[in-house]
Amino acid sequence: MLSFLRSKSNGELNSFAFKAVSVLADGSQSRGLRSSFTNGVWIDKPLPLKASFKEIIDNIYMAMSMQVDFQTKKAVEVLNELNSWAEKETNGPINEALPAGSVDSLTGLIFANALHFKGTCNKKFDASKNKEYDFYLLDGGSVHIPFMTSEKKLCVCVYDGFKVLKLPYSQGEDKRRFSMYFFLPDSKDRLPALAEKVASEPRFLDRCLPSEAVQVGDFRIPKFKISFRIEVSEVLKGLGLVLPFSVGRTEMSLCISSIFHKSYIELVNKEGTEATSTSVVVWTAKSYHPPTNVIDFVADHPFMYLIREDMTEAVLFIRHVLNPLQAS
Structure with a gap:
């Protein structure tokens, strides 16, 4: 998958990610141009985090990270919190990044990103x-x-x-x-x-x-307006990305159970384009x-x-x- 992403190593991929996040996450608005890109990580409280993983989250992806409780009814609260975060970060169009039932007591970590563009x-x-x-x-x-x-x-x-x-x-x-x-x-x-x-x-x-x-x-x-959601786990497996979905094969002893992507794109009023999306990896x-x-x-x-x-x-x-x- 690194070659598919045009990167020869994790370090090169992280370097590109840092550059992209730095540019896209600006959030400012100039003469109708607005672009914002944010990352968030929700981590189960009992889960130990490697220092190297935490450093990448904080310094490369500049992600907001939170310790949460996925047990019993708390999982529903985390899901609602994430969906509220997605609605805020995408300026409204996406208010359900995760569908009901996608988070439960077995969830250990959620990584999400939200991208909003208006030009x-x-x-x-x-x-x-x-x-x-x-x-x-x-x-x-x-x-x-x-x-x-x-x-x-x-x-x-x-x-x-x-x-x-x-x-x-x-x-x-x-x-x-x-x-x-x-x-x-x-x-x-x-x-x-x-x-x-x-x-x-x-x-x-x-x-x-x-x-x-x-x-x-x-x-x-x-003129067109498109809004859709897709669960992309099988698509990524078809591209050869299988390791993260294997139990016990990741550094944190977690495996990805599902990946949800939702987008909203509108072209065009007489001015331009508005587009926004979220991608959520339940690990x-x-x-x-x-x-x-x-x-x-x-x-x-x-x-x-x-x-x-x-x-x-x-x-x-x-x-x-x-x-x-x-x-x-």
Whole structure:
């Protein structure tokens, strides 16, 4: 898994984590830009903590840590406390990071993080220009939804089989540089293949993210709002992360029983984007073709998007949209 995370050692991974947390956890707001990232650890009182583990929690992940009692009815109180913490840290949209019954007297440790982002696009969308068009689904059907448009000079790259759009967020006096990227396959049914490339090919993102503005002809992206929850233990096991789920195989004699992830993302009002998520652990592009003529970018079929802080290359959110009217 270290290689999957582009780290050669725990030390290198911790160094990147410290840098990312330092940048993303700012919490300040500048001209509509707001990004906050917080970690929390809830530890059962009888559980002995190694000094090295406590140091990483405090100094690398800058996590708030609390000794709690998971016994009997106290487990429910801890669950309610964590969900209140998640609602506060995500500014409201996520008020149930952990579902009922996910914490009990056998729980030894909970690690949670909450990420909130709100940004205003450099090129604002004029709501008066919104029009409804068809969005084509993977099953051959379609839905009629509002699309947005803006100025016609945008950062777009054209590759064999797909296009990439960059929408920078207003920076103000903030040193961080956030952008939203859309990956749009040329064919309506090619999103799964494109997503596989992004997930599996090293440095794929670095090779194909656009940086220069070009003249765009027909430009349309749909409005959408997505909220979903997933239990990701089996997904991580499928990626090869099996050791933490094995009883007695971790340094603290604990094993992870479940990992819950919940996200809320809204694109777009006329201003920009709001996105937030919580994760709770209960313990290649082919050839690039510079456009010679005006190009179109019409996201009227399934696509993928991500929000990234470009200085650290940290990806805050990555999702796909199969139907703008449904959670995805």
